[in-house]
Each structure stands twice: as structure tokens, then as C-alpha cells.
Amino acid sequence: xxxxxxxxxxxxxxxxxxxxxxxxxxxxxxxTLAALELRNVxxxxxxxxxxxxxxxxxxxxxxxxxxxxxxxxxxxxGPRAIAAFRQLAGGTxxxxxxxxxxxxxxxxxxxxxxxxxxxxxxxxAEREIKxxxxxx
Ligand code: CMP
Numbered sequence: 274x275x276x277x278x279x280x281x282x283x284x285x286x287x288x289x290x291x292x293x294x295x296x297x298x299x300x301x302x303x304x305t306l307a308a309l310e311l312r313n314v315x316x317x318x319x320x321x322x323x324x325x326x327x328x329x330x331x332x333x334x335x336x337x338x339x340x341x342x343x344x345x346x347x348x349x350x351g352p353r354a355i356a357a358f359r360q361l362a363g364g365t366x367x368x369x370x371x372x373x374x375x376x377x378x379x380x381x382x383x384x385x386x387x388x389x390x391x392x393x394x395x396x397x398a399e400r401e402i403k404x405x406x407x408x409x
Contacts, residue, residue: 274352275350277350277354279346280358281390282388283389285388286380287345289380289388291376291388296309302351302361303351304351305350305351309345309347310347312344321404322401323339355395362377367388
């Protein structure tokens with residue numbers, strides 16, 4: 274059964290020229306793109322996207338970072354797309370958790386600057402796709 278997930282190439286991934294690399298890995302895995310947009314993130318969208326982290330010590334710097342430059346937002350589709358993209362991304366901490374061969378493991382050094390976001394559950398995916406692509 275096909276599933277959809279919301280993927281972001283964060284401002285660090287865009288500014289480092291890794292958009293093509295990320296999309297290439299998604300496509301080589303066999304997943305397909307249902308939507309794709311380069312956009313600046315309004316504070317309001319950032320707050321809603323990261324609502325579950327409100328109150329955490331890194332919340333404010335996370336909002337500043339995600340609104341600091343353009344991101345590429347994608348809706349990615351395929352069987353078990355949510356888990357499949359999280360496998361491609363690697364763990365949240367690019368050094369302690371993500372292994373080589375993953376996007377974060379290959380290109381990241383710091384937890385905040387971990388290059389990509391992928392929805393973590395069916396419920397999050399639905400909520401995030403509505404937020405980023407209301408017309409889908
Ligand atoms: P993401 O998968 O987008 O979801 C929440 C984000 O918060 C996470 O990736 C990291 O970029 C960021 N994050 C998580 N933990 C920390 C932390 N300890 N310090 C700074 N940023 C963090």
C-alpha cells in the first residue's frame with residue numbers, strides 16, 4: 274500500500290547544494306515525488322511544523338534556523354514511504370546516530386544542522402502535508 278511523507282531539505286542542505294543529492298537518493302530508493310517546492314518559511318508555518326518541540330531548549334534556535342533561508346519541501350510517495358525516507362535520512366544526530374551511507378551520516382555534523390526532515394508517523398505526515406501543501 275502506498276504512503277506519503279513530508280520531506281524538507283533544510284536551509285543548510287539547500288545552501289550546501291545538496292538538493293540534487295537528496296532527491297537523487299529518494300528516487301534511487303524507488304520512491305516518487307508527488308510535490309516539490311522551493312520556498313521561504315514563514316515563522317507561523319515553522320511554529321506549526323515544530324509544535325511538538327515547543328518548550329524545548331532548542332525550540333527558538335530551531336525556528337530561527339528553519340526560517341533563515343529557503344527550504345525545499347517535498348511530498349514523497351511509495352510503499353512504507355515514511356520509514357523508507359527515515360532510513361535514507363539516518364538518525365537525528367548526524368554523528369552519534371546516523372550511520373555512513375545515510376544523508377545525515379554522509380553529510381552532517383551537528384544535530385541542529387541535520388540537513389533533512391522526514392515525517393515520523395502517518396499522523397504527522399498527514400498533518401505536515403496539510404500544512405505545507407494545503408491544496409494536495
Ligand atoms: P527534525 O527531524 O527536523 O525534527 C526536530 C529537529 O529539532 C531535529 O530534526 C533537529 O534539527 C532539531 N533538534 C533535535 N534535537 C536538538 C538539539 N538537542 N539541539 C538542537 N536541535 C535539535
